[in-house]
Amino acid sequence: MAPGDALLWWREPAVVQRFVADLLQSEMALLRPSGWAWPAAAQGDIHLVRDLQADSLEMMSLFAAFADALPAQTPDMVDTLHEHTTWHGWAQVLASAMDAAYAHSGARMPVRFRTSGSTGTPKSCVHALSDLVQEMQAMAAVLAKLQLPIQRVVSAVRSHHIYGFLFTVLLPRIVQPQLVPVLSMQGRAPLGLERSLQPGDLVVAFPDWWRAALRSSVRFPEGVVGVSSTAPCPEDVEQAALAAGLQEFLQIYGSSETAGIGWRASGAGMAAFQLHGFWQRVADAPHHLQRTHADGSTARVALQDALTWQADGCFVPGPRLDATVQVGGVNVDLAQLQIKLQGHPAVQAVALRLRPFAGTPRIKAFVVPADPASADAALREALAVWCRQHLAPAARPVHWAFGPALPVNAHGKPADWPVDLDAA
Secondary structure (H helix, E strand, C coil), rough: HHHHHHCCHCCCCHHHHHHHHHHHHHHHHHCCCCCCCCCCCCCCCCEEECCCCCCCHHHHHHHHHHHHHHHCCCCHHHHHHHHHEEHHHHHHHHHHHHHHHHHHHHCCCCCCCCCEEEEHHHHEEEHHHHHHHHHHHHHHHHHHCCCCCCCCECCCCCCHHHHHHHHHHHHHCCCCCCCCCEEEEECCCCHHHCCCCCCCEEEEHHHHHHHHHHHHCCCCCCCCEEEEEECCHHHHHHHHHCCCCCEEEEEEEECCEEEEEEEECCCCCCEEEEEECEEEEECCCCCCCEECCCCCCEEECCCCCEECCCCCCCCEEEECCCEEEEEEEEEEHHHHHHHHHHCCCCCCEEEEEEEEEECCEEEEEEECCCCCCCCCCHHHHHHHHHHHHHHHHHCCEEEEEECCCCCECCCCCEEECCCCCCCC
């Protein structure tokens, strides 16, 4: 497919409807952390008030989230959003907004993504469409170099987040002369996966999804390629995926703020990530890179991780430079989560850590109770109920420990603590 055609993704109704559905489902999951269900569509469409039962406050949040995805806003668009509060109605508004932005800015039109917002306030990240297409053209070249012909994309990620958008919206329009079909498995457990796959599939997922799939003793058909991003993929997972029959296991390094920075082909024996050609190191700023945009301009971009560089220009990601961790493919800001938990009247202080539980990274908490005489079991249940009501699933601690003071080491610095698996 020609690069110009790849830009106009919003002119395909099924693609833009999937984008809006993913956005609505993601926002509703934040608004109703205790759980909710996407209703069976009546005649193919869904009314946000009648079918989702969204109240006035939830509608304000949905309006804000959707408006943030628009490249620009006009009074007519805002009026239409209020007059046609349906899934397909909003998809038409988005398509119209994209057409208007493209007519005004061409390939440099802005595309907006929001961070997950599982804790704290979601942040809007803006990229030029031409830069995103540039990245996927580079990935199409990688796939061709590795001799990985792609006939279909199988997605376990949401298309309104940048990783899902790149690999399930743009890449299918670039990788082959004809549009590559997309099979969505988002939200479905990866059970019986081999029955859904076929040679030429590119499976787009995240580390915890891959781990869950491999626990079911899956055997991949010949010619299936896996992609993983949103967090570093543990070596045992990538090796197990290759042992289960994947032709190749690609890892993508990047973020909502930066877009894609580099890639790694595990099956080809790459021990480090290859930097995309449009990124360059900055000699006097170790935690920054310089991006050469598709229009030839350049900009310095801050990294979220410390990178260890090798002589050939490849890199290995190191620890985060902030307090963000990954749980189930979702960013969780532990600093923001700590503030929320310490706002509970029964909590004097709390410490948080990430730990694998049954092989899956989840959050554990150590709590200093406000009332030293409180019973651990009762407080544990009260906090678990509060978390189900106020926190998204990824942000909820799955193990609680209690004590009179937060754990520290011999030097008085914060320390880890053991987990009693008999205490949830």
